[in-house]
Amino acid sequence: MIANDIEAGDVIALLGDLGTGKTALTGYIAEGLGVKENVSSPTFTIVKEYKSGRLPLYHYDVYRLSNGDELLDTGAEDYLSGEGVCIIEWADIVADVLPEESVIIKIEYGEKEDERIVTIEQ
Numbered sequence: 745m746i747a748n749d750i751e752a753g754d755v756i757a758l759l760g761d762l763g764t765g766k767t768a769l770t771g772y773i774a775e776g777l778g779v780k781e782n783v784s785s786p787t788f789t790i791v792k793e794y795k796s797g798r799l800p801l802y803h804y805d806v807y808r809l810s811n812g813d814e815l816l817d818t819g820a821e822d823y824l825s826g827e828g829v830c831i832i833e834w835a836d837i838v839a840d841v842l843p844e845e846s847v848i849i850k851i852e853y854g855e856k857e858d859e860r861i862v863t864i865e866q
């Protein structure tokens with residue numbers, strides 16, 4: 745699974761419309777990292793930290809931000825290049841400040857209600 749390949753300093757950019765499952769996918773990756781807490785949406789705090797796994801996980805939801813500079817204003821730079829892993833929901837909003845080597849995971853609705861198409865670019 746994805747979580748086994750994740751290394752310190754990795755950034756995972758999640759793209760996908762409302763409700764496609766970005767938070768749910770973050771939860772699965774967190775579980776794979778050994779995070780014990782349940783992952784919930786950090787919409788109102790921009791970032792939530794989980795320290796109980798193999799690597800520190802910083803889960804961002806930048807839905808309420810307008811651009812990458814606002815993300816940097818929160819002090820994100822240290823995390824983006826740090827010893828933890830960043831997973832960022834709505835990453836297209838802040839794409840201008842994400843590292844070039846970020847892994848991009850795109851989730852789209854499929855034809856059926858419970859169908860999702862997941863594309864990973866590395």
Ligand SMILES: Nc1ncnc2c1ncn2[C@@H]1O[C@H](COP(=O)(O)OP(=O)(O)OP(=O)(O)O)[C@@H](O)[C@H]1O
Pocket residue numbers: 760761762763764765766767768769785833
């Ligand atoms: N794999 C799945 N199986 C079943 N239900 C799911 C799955 N993934 C997500 N859901 C359900 O879909 C809803 C939205 O999921 P989630 O919050 O993960 O989406 P999101 O993309 O993070 O949404 P937002 O755009 O609001 O951040 C939730 O009610 C969740 O329980």
Ligand SMILES: [Mg+2]
Pocket residue numbers: 766767768785805833
């Ligand atoms: Mg979400």
